[in-house]
Amino acid sequence: MTTNRLARDLDEMLNRSREAFEPLRGERIFITGGTGFVGTWLTEAFAWANRRLALGASAHLLSRDPQRFLQRAPHLGTDDAIVLLAGDATAFDPPPGTFRYVIHAATQMTSAAIAQRPVDTYEADVRATRNALEFARAAGAERLLYTSSGAAYGPQPPDFDALPESYPGAPSTTDAAAVYANAKRASEFLCTTYAHQFGLTVPIARLFAFSGPYLPLDANFAIGNFVGDVLAGRPIAIAGDGTPYRSYLYAADLARWCWTIASAGARRGRVDGERSIVWSRWGREPGERDADRSEGEPAMAPQGLGSGATLSRATRNETLAPPRVDHGVTQCERDRMQCNPGFASGGPGCVGGT
Secondary structure: OOOOOOHHHHHHHHHHHHHHHHHHOOOEEEEEOOOOHHHHHHHHHHHHHHHHOOOOOEEEEEEOOHHHHHHHOHHHHOOOOEEEEEOEOOEOOOOOOOOOEEEEOOOOOOHHHHHHOHHHHHHHHHHHHHHHHHHHHHOOOOEEEEEEEHHHHOOOOOOOOOOOOOOOOOOOOOOHHHHHHHHHHHHHHHHHHHHHHHOOEOEEEEEOOEEOOOOOOOOOOHHHHHHHHHHOOOOOOOOOOOOOEEOOEEHHHHHHHHHHHHHOOOOOOEEOOOOOEEHHHOOOOOOOOHHHOOOOOOOOOOHHHOOOEEOOOOOOOOOOOOOEEOOOOOOOOOOOEEOOOOOOOOEEEEEOOO
16 A cells, blocks of 8 residues: 555644544535645545544545546545545536535636636636535535635735734725635625525635645645746746735645534634745745845745745845655644634634735
């Protein structure tokens, strides 16, 4: 049997969150978007817990491209407890039987789709959420976790170091580029109305920024693109003025807290990294040369990654070093974590960097 390269991370995750998986014993779980970045980590965590704890559970993953998933994660695709279902969350044939837990992690968003087809993209994302909610009702589900986004808060005010969970901000309704944020917010409201009208428990996790294996290196994820630049020997290109701050949560911690919220943990919770990275301190601006850099800046590790995944360089005229990842260490205990139970009908919480 091939050794899972994430074994140490997954053992650490399970040691800290066994109680999140016990409610899954003997259950069937349906996951949309189960083969994307978030979904793959949820599946890794589920498969690991299912084997280690002998849960006897099964996860049914809706995927637009099951064959690609089999190539990317064959150990998951061939796991007897994982059932791959070909389909799109906007229109799929529901699998028969009952499912106690549903996770809606699918999204229709890409940068190109948002720019070229904002109306269709918005409608498809909200329709996918409606379909997942209707499936949950028909399948007799007890809980549906919706993975929303921190984008639903709208722009962060410049005088805020971090957004409190109670922050009532919202994305602009007059900016067509805010398709993703507005679709997430509309889907959250749809979840709230289903919870109110039908009694379905629908916790909402607002996901922020993450780092770890399976993150695409050539998509619309900044840190993935930065790592891709490093691995390819290219200068790191920053598409902006370099001033934004980001804090990152490692993907194993993302999986841990999503399963905690999904199964029987908090109905509302915030899980995020406390510390941040400023891009301009550790990347090259497009077209910048080494000679343009000043000497003497001390080494800086982006602290939001914790000690388990470090990006560093010694001075401004040295190239950013490739990531050094110690998969045996997660930063759950290092980053500020809050998980607040008691929100009866669901509601937004936060998972990830602020």
